[in-house]
Amino acid sequence: MAPAPSPDDLGRLADEDLLARIEGGDADAFELLYDRHARVVFSLAFRLLGDRSEAEDLAQDAFLAVWRRSASYASARGSVRTWLLGIVHNRGVDRLRRQAAAVRRQEALEWQALATAPPPDAADAAVSRVMAGAVRQGLDDLPPEQGQVISLAYFAGFTHHEISEILELPLGTVKGRMRLGLDRLRRSVGDPGLAES
Amino acid sequence: MSGTDEIRDLLAAVALGAATPEEVARVEAAAAADPALAVELAGLRAAADGLALDVPQGDPSPGLKASLMAEVRGEQPRAVPAGRPARRRRSAWLRPWPAVAVGVGAVALALAGWNIALQLDDAPARRVVSVAVQGTEDAPAVRGQVVLAPAQDAAAVFLSKLPPPALGRAYELWIIRDGTPVSGGFLQPVGAGAATAVVTGVAGASSLAVTPEPPGNTSAPTAPPVVRVQLPA
Numbered sequence: 314m315a316p317a318p319s320p321d322d323l324g325r326l327a328d329e330d331l332l333a334r335i336e337g338g339d340a341d342a343f344e345l346l347y348d349r350h351a352r353v354v355f356s357l358a359f360r361l362l363g364d365r366s367e368a369e370d371l372a373q374d375a376f377l378a379v380w381r382r383s384a385s386y387a388s389a390r391g392s393v394r395t396w397l398l399g400i401v402h403n404r405g406v407d408r409l410r411r412q413a414a415a416v417r418r419q420e421a422l423e424w425q426a427l428a429t430a431p432p433p434d435a436a437d438a439a440v441s442r443v444m445a446g447a448v449r450q451g452l453d454d455l456p457p458e459q460g461q462v463i464s465l466a467y468f469a470g471f472t473h474h475e476i477s478e479i480l481e482l483p484l485g486t487v488k489g490r491m492r493l494g495l496d497r498l499r500r501s502v503g504d505p506g507l508a509e510s
Numbered sequence: 511m512s513g514t515d516e517i518r519d520l521l522a523a524v525a526l527g528a529a530t531p532e533e534v535a536r537v538e539a540a541a542a543a544d545p546a547l548a549v550e551l552a553g554l555r556a557a558a559d560g561l562a563l564d565v566p567q568g569d570p571s572p573g574l575k576a577s578l579m580a581e582v583r584g585e586q587p588r589a590v591p592a593g594r595p596a597r598r599r600r601s602a603w604l605r606p607w608p609a610v611a612v613g614v615g616a617v618a619l620a621l622a623g624w625n626i627a628l629q630l631d632d633a634p635a636r637r638v639v640s641v642a643v644q645g646t647e648d649a650p651a652v653r654g655q656v657v658l659a660p661a662q663d664a665a666a667v668f669l670s671k672l673p674p675p676a677l678g679r680a681y682e683l684w685i686i687r688d689g690t691p692v693s694g695g696f697l698q699p700v701g702a703g704a705a706t707a708v709v710t711g712v713a714g715a716s717s718l719a720v721t722p723e724p725p726g727n728t729s730a731p732t733a734p735p736v737v738r739v740q741l742p743a
Contacts, residue, residue, distance in 0.1 A: 324711070327685070327693040329728045340583050347578065349663075349710045352569055353562070360565035369574045380582050391559065392695040394708055398562035406527055466528035467561045473523045474530070491522040499557035 328393035335383045343380055350394055351376075354401050360468060361405035371408065375400045402467075409470035454501070459494030462487055514540075517547065525554035549699070556698045556706070563708065641739055649673050649736035656718060656739050665712045667720075669697065669737065670704045675722035682723040683707050684731055687715045693728035694718070717741055 323345055326334075334342035354375060359368035378400055386396050455463070465471045465479065473491060477484040517540045523529040524537045541548040645652030654669035667683060675681060683694035694712075697705035697720065712718075719735040 325687065325692055327695065327711070327728060328709075329693060329695060338585075340579070343582055344575075344579055347575060351575065352567055355570040355574070356565050356567045357562050359568060365571075369570050372570055373574060373578050376578055377581065380585075391556070391698050392707060392709070394710070395559050395562075395698065399559065402527065402562060463526065463561070466523070466526040467558060468565075471528065472530060473528045476528070485519075488519050488523060491526060491528070492519070495522040495525060495554050495557050498560065499553045 329386075332379075332383045332386055332393060335380060343376075346379070346393075347376055350397055353394065354397060357398055357401050358405055361402070361470070362408065367408070371401060371405055374404055378404075406470035455494050455497060459490045459497070462490045463494045463498075466491060514547075518550070521547075521551050521554055525551065525558040527558075552699060559698070560706075641741070643669075643737055643739045645671075645736050646734070646738060648734050652737055654737065656741075658712065658741065660713070663713045664708060664710045665718065667697065667707045667709070667718065668704075669706070669720065672703045672705060672736065674703075679722040679724055679733075681705055681720050681736070682727065682731075683709060684719045684721065684735075685709065685712055685715045686717045686719060689716075691719065691731055696723075696725070712741070715741055 323331075323341060326342070326345075328346065328349065331342040331346045335346065351372070355368055355372045358371040358375070359365065362368050362371060375397065379397060386393065391399075462473075462476055462480075465476050466473065471479065473487050474484060476482075477487045480487070517537055520529055520533050520537050524534050529537070537551065541551050641656045641658070643652075643654045643656060644650070649672065651671040651673070652669060653671055654667065657666045657668075658664075669681075672681060680699075681697045683697055684691035685694045686692075692711075694709035695707060697707045699705050718737075718739045718741065719731065720737040721731040721733045721735050723732060
């Protein structure tokens with residue numbers, strides 16, 4: 314491994330270069346990667362699990378996976394942040410699915426009711442909105458029935474079969490709403506009109 | 511319903527992580543054999559990935575970092591297995607901006623114009639700004655937007671009307687500070703001619719650039735930019 318750079322120099326490295334150093338056991342590089350992404354990792358974990366202690370446990374689990382398996386990152390499949398958040402999501406959904414189905418179903422229904430409440434902090438909501446960019450705008454603009462199935466799938470960890478049961482809808486309807494909603498989100502990210510607004 | 515229709519019907523569920531393992535295996539096998547299907551799945555996955563940022567933001571307790579670092583520093587140093595090629599080349603910040611990019615000229619590479627479109631927060635240190643961009647003369651049709659979130663030391667980049675990169679290349683984002691580019695990672699395709707990226711570590715950067723690069727290149731740009739964005743001070 315190359316000689317350790319100064320803290321200032323380390324701070325100028327891209328995430329991918331930090332991962333290369335982490336692969337060689339550089340704890341300083343790992344600490345910097347943590348500092349860059351801890352907020353979004355914890356926030357997603359908390360959104361999935363709804364409990365601060367469990368969310369921190371999940372965040373720790375995800376970061377330790379990065380420390381121990383940084384070599385599994387493939388840049389062609391997206392940014393380091395996307396990869397890290399994918400680890401959080403996959404492991405978070407695994408935890409959700411281990412919970413009793415009845416409890417999860419009740420929580421999902423309660424969450425659906427809370428989802429219409431206004432955000433507690435306008436500034437944080439604004440920053441969050443900007444960070445999520447066009448995807449967030451697209452989610453806001455989705456027809457409610459499409460946003461509902463996407464939220465139940467991504468944030469509550471239900472399969473399309475389970476969503477079909479929860480909402481008492483034909484499986485084909487659920488899959489159709491998922492497809493239409495996600496396709497709409499995809500198009501909104503690449504919408505030239507957004508760039509020129 | 512044909513087999514292809516059935517697979518397409520499952521794409522969104524797979525992208526959202528809402529399909530069964532058997533369904534995921536079927537879709538991934540089909541995508542491996544059908545490039546068009548693979549592109550469609552990648553676009554839907556990119557949209558689903560964006561949902562991870564669509565959550566209220568909050569900080570973990572300081573104890574999490576302390577606990578994590580204690581565990582990490584307590585483990586034995588690891589050696590990269592012998593015979594495995596280095597995944598990265600030497601640090602990007604040690605290399606100058608290549609002559610090929612400089613030679614095109616500042617005027618040609620500069621944006622035709624940029625403007626600050628949004629100010630969503632009154633506190634200067636947290637002010638979020640959006641910079642509208644357009645392509646260089648190498649890709650004049652490109653349009654896009656860079657959203658800077660200083661409180662998070664991050665930027666979100668959205669580009670559309672990108673020309674297809676040459677075979678074996680993909681678009682990579684560069685953070686330029688003191689004239690030296692540092693890789694911000696590869697952009698994620700999100701549809702025909704569209705791509706997006708979210709990067710951190712942009713504080714103090716003078717500009718961002720996007721170039722078509724071979725996969726894995728993080729050392730320095732090897733081609734002229736299709737976009738170069740001057741960032742507000």
